[in-house]
Amino acid sequence: MHQRDITLGSNRTGMKASPIDAGELMEAMELQDQLRTSTHEAGAGIDADTLRSDYRAEAEPVGSVPPPTNLRGMFGSAAQALAGNKLHVLLDKLGERAAYxxxxxxxxxxxxxxxxxxxxxxxxxxxxxxxxxxxxEAAHFAMLSDAIEKLGGDPTTQTPCADVTGVQSMGLFQVMSDPRTTVAQALQTLLSAELIDVASWELLIQLIEGFGQDELAERFAAALAAENRHEATVRGWLATALEESAHLGGSE
Structure with missing residues (x-):
């Protein structure tokens, strides 16, 4: 058997575990809804949705992409601009993939x-x-850093999309580092990461082809093939783990 597995226990998080408390909770929720509706109709106070809208209206973008710091980047950016392309958008997405x-x-x-x-x-x-x-995965990071450098960017820059993907990844690390999570839960976390990886590489390849970077597109296609292989492998491990966990004798 695995060292840690899903077990039956004293889980009392469901409402059906305490019908009396569940009824009181539903009543409280209904009262909250009524209060929110009446407050909104009366125009009194500031509700949460209005507050969020105000924050969105006043918010600055999540960072920026710095201008090129060398002649190669300056000429490349100018050439792409003449072709109607925004090189900084590509560098932002390359920074995202490198961070991921x-x-x-x-x-x-x-x-x-x-x-x-x-x-x-x-x-x-x-x-x-x-x-x-x-x-x-480490080799893909090195390849992306090299690509950013060749396009005149700085691979050490945290671009806006790199910042966002870092926040998105926090939950994956929290699950993986939690000592209570099972092998199957860890594999589910890896599968989630690989599914995002595959889709993101596909989109990046489409984007870079529009910039005429055929050599990079070929290298990225090889990375995508590897990510598809990762996804299939992790999916297979997870399917096996679930089978072994769900059926008696499956892990013997």
């Missing part, structure tokens, strides 16, 4: 650490295979 691949490398580092403490892994899954995927 760096985060993916760290996510697999955390997964390897987690899985190494398990007494048994799903059939067909090995730490060596996890390490191989981790190393490919």
């Amino acid at each position: 691949e760096r985060s993916g490398t760290r996510l697999y580092d955390a997964a390897i650490l987690k899985m190494s403490s398990e007494t048994a892994l799903p059939k067909g899954m090995t730490l060596a295979a996890l390490q191989e995927i981790r190393d490919e």
